[in-house]
Amino acid sequence: MPTDNTKEPTTVGKTCFYQGENSTHPLFRIEPGIPCQDAREQASELMGYVRDLIITGLMDGDQKLIWASHYLSAMAKALLDDAELGMMKK
Incomplete structure (x- = not known):
């Protein structure tokens, strides 16, 4: 039975998002151990x-959709940042 000695890079779990008031208390953090490719795919989906929320929010004048897109984009950025840290880890 062949064995694969290469280990797929995973997230490191160091990236926080939505820092709360005055950016002093991180409320959420990316979990360690997520395969980096999966994290990048989820960030793309988010x-x-x-994009869809921003267009709809602008066209309908709905600020709630704009704010929702703001939070989702922070989540996507955190996924990408943590995946990058995982891919740079040796």
């Missing part, structure tokens, strides 16, 4: 939703 950014697609962000």
